[in-house]
Amino acid sequence: MKPLLAKDIKPLLARFSNFTDGELRSIExxxxxxxxxxxxxxDSARGFDWLTVCFEFSGVHKxxxxxxxxxxxxxxxxxxxxxxxxxxxxxxxxxxxxxxxIKNSICFLISCALKYEEGAF
Numbered sequence: 001m002k003p004l005l006a007k008d009i010k011p012l013l014a015r016f017s018n019f020t021d022g023e024l025r026s027i028e029x030x031x032x033x034x035x036x037x038x039x040x041x042x043d044s045a046r047g048f049d050w051l052t053v054c055f056e057f058s059g060v061h062k063x064x065x066x067x068x069x070x071x072x073x074x075x076x077x078x079x080x081x082x083x084x085x086x087x088x089x090x091x092x093x094x095x096x097x098x099x100x101x102i103k104n105s106i107c108f109l110i111s112c113a114l115k116y117e118e119g120a121f
Contacts, residue, residue, distance in 0.1 A: 001056055001115035006084035012116070016041035016053065018079030024071045024093065024107070025052070033060050035109055037091065039080065040121060050121040055082075057089065059112030066107045074106065082114070089114040 004012065016022070022041035029035055036056045042048040066074065078095040085099040089112070092105035102108050 001054070001117045004055075004082075004089075004114045004116045006089075009082050009084060009089075013080075013082060015045050016043060016051075018081060018095070019053075019076060020079035022076050022079065024074050024076060024080075026068055026071065027065050027107075029065075030056075033111075034058050035060050035063065035065070035111075037109075043118075052119040052121055054117045054119065055091065056115045056117075057091065057109055057111035057113070058115070060109050061088075061111065062103075063109035064103075064105070064107060065109065088112060 019039050019041040022039055025038040025040060027037050036054055038054045040050055040052050043051045080093050081096050083090050088110050090099050090102045090110045092102035092108040094105050096102040096105060
């Protein structure tokens with residue numbers, strides 16, 4: 001996994017069209033403060049092939065997560081958003097633009113650090 005810097009969030013999300021119509025595959029709680037989220041999306045840099053992307057959030061201090069058995073029911077038509085605000089990374093399902101609103105998502109988390117890894121579909 002490699003660190004995702006704040007300046008690289010928008011280009012990565014744009015490359016995957018914010019994972020619009022993608023799939024939220026799994027949420028894995030590695031430790032009380034480390035959570036791994038796995039998504040699939042179409043990569044515009046690779047001819048819109050489907051790829052799996054894992055995000056690992058460290059230093060999680062606020063979260064509202066779903067059970068893995070319910071992830072296939074999540075409407076991903078608005079994709080996801082990851083923002084960097086107040087020295088924190090915030091992930092949310094849906095089209096949220098700031099930290100306050102992202103907390104209204106059906107699934108969100110806020111952490112101190114973020115890494116990601118691309119893999120095969």
